[in-house]
Amino acid sequence: EPEVTQTPSHQVTQMGQEVILRCVPISNHLYFYWYRQILGQKVEFLVSFYNNEISEKSEIFDDQFSVERPDGSNFTLKIRSTKLEDSAMYFCASSEIRMRTTGELFFGEGSRLTVL
Amino acid sequence: AQSVTQLDSHVSVSEGTPVLLRCNYSSSYSPSLFWYVQHPNKGLQLLLKYTSAATLVKGINGFEAEFKKSETSFHLTKPSAHMSDAAEYFCVVSGLGGSEKLVFGKGTKLTVNP
Numbered sequence: 743e744p745e746v747t748q749t750p751s752h753q754v755t756q757m758g759q760e761v762i763l764r765c766v767p768i769s770n771h772l773y774f775y776w777y778r779q780i781l782g783q784k785v786e787f788l789v790s791f792y793n794n795e796i797s798e799k800s801e802i803f804d805d806q807f808s809v810e811r812p813d814g815s816n817f818t819l820k821i822r823s824t825k826l827e828d829s830a831m832y833f834c835a836s837s838e839i840r841m842r843t844t845g846e847l848f849f850g851e852g853s854r855l856t857v858l
Numbered sequence: 859a860q861s862v863t864q865l866d867s868h869v870s871v872s873e874g875t876p877v878l879l880r881c882n883y884s885s886s887y888s889p890s891l892f893w894y895v896q897h898p899n900k901g902l903q904l905l906l907k908y909t910s911a912a913t914l915v916k917g918i919n920g921f922e923a924e925f926k927k928s929e930t931s932f933h934l935t936k937p938s939a940h941m942s943d944a945a946e947y948f949c950v951v952s953g954l955g956g957s958e959k960l961v962f963g964k965g966t967k968l969t970v971n972p
Contacts, residue, residue, distance in 0.1 A: 745901070773958075775958070777960075783964070784962045785902075785948065785962035786962070787958075787959035787961070790958040790959070797958055798957065798958045798959060800959065833901070833902065846904050846907070847902075847960065848901075848904075849894075849901040850901045851899060852901065
């Protein structure tokens with residue numbers, strides 16, 4: 743069964759460092775997303791991406807964050823200068839058609855980011 | 859704004875007994891509602907979804923949920939729990955019309971005892 747894969751599964755970094763989280767969405771999917779879950783809190787939407795541009799982003803997704811689809815398979819989330827409060831589990835997701843049409847997202851297992 | 863409240867952070871049942879995971883939603887219009895499940899060390903998986911068709915929705919692994927507009931509820935049920943049902947369950951509502959985002963509840967951790 744096709745699945746969304748994320749790397750690394752866990753990354754520890756120092757405050758102020760740049761981090762790149764990588765995702766390989768399901769191959770025929772066109773819509774890509776990042777969500778995050780801070781320990782003990784709700785899963786929160788960060789950004790959606792389609793046709794090589796951001797289609798929607800939350801207030802969390804400030805200038806420190808960026809997303810990119812550098813080739814035909816990877817989808818990355820970059821945090822330029824990490825803060826302690828960026829420590830969270832980051833989930834990548836993809837869907838075949840627009841979310842508001844079907845609502846089915848396929849999620850990866852998550853990348854745990856710990857900022858010291 | 860859309861929101862969901864999962865009334866129990868932790869539910870414990872015995873194998874073979876019914877499961878009830880409660881969810882209430884708040885929405886300014888007729889919402890789309892979902893239940894996702896996360897097994898340990900796995901990604902979030904869609905269990906079922908309600909998108910304004912039948913109010914009783916059947917999902918995978920014997921789960922179902924009933925949309926009750928009068929009670930603003932979308933509780934998840936299963937007649938008989940299996941050990942493999944132990945996981946975290948998230949009630950989710952879609953964003954306002956045109957939005958791409960999903961709005962998650964805090965999750966309910968289901969424990970199934972032998």
